[in-house]
Amino acid sequence: GAVVSQHPSWVICKSGTSVKIECRSLDFQATTMFWYRQFPKQSLMLMATSNEGSKATYEQGVEKDKFLINHASLTLSTLTVTSAHPEDSSFYICSARAPGGGRNNEQFFGPGTRLTVL
């Protein structure tokens, strides 16, 4: 199946710093990528939908100036958490829509990035 990678797998940073997380589709081109946030023992919450070459669409309640998303190519999307604070600590997961998915929204998920803000 299609493979999606994330880097880094975990990161610890000081409060006030910015952190960039990369999401790559390794063996297919993804015109649409999604960013999710998952708190411990909870479900995945969609943060934003990222389309290559255009601005991301953010879900209600997600601050676009805090969570900057760039989808510069068909295989790479980045999420930058700006001026991170301890409440931003979470598990961030990206996914990419399968090529030729048609009416099926089959998404392949990355392994996730654990962010801890001290």
Next chain:
Amino acid sequence: QQQVKQSPQSLIVQKGGISIINCAYENTAFDYFPWYQQFPGKGPALLIAIRPDVSEKKEGRFTISFNKSAKQFSLHIMDSQPGDSATYFCAASLYSGAGSYQLTFGKGTKLSVIP
């Protein structure tokens, strides 16, 4: 408003038994229903999926049963194994316009299969 309700929250099954997880949805516009398996510290992996024009789909030990009139669907894991111990999420897909689809996830079920 939670659009996909999943139960139970946790489930303990003996090895060789059948694990059953249920989901219910409200929005009849959903048109694709996948199940994901997630191990601790990992991203979700697609397990099996179904479209609403089919009442059942089976892949190996995993079966989805779909009841369109009741707006419910369930995952059955036959001959459950300790390696199946994970968190399972049901989801529903909705066309959100401009060629884009979105997944709405249930809250998850933590399955523990005991020897």
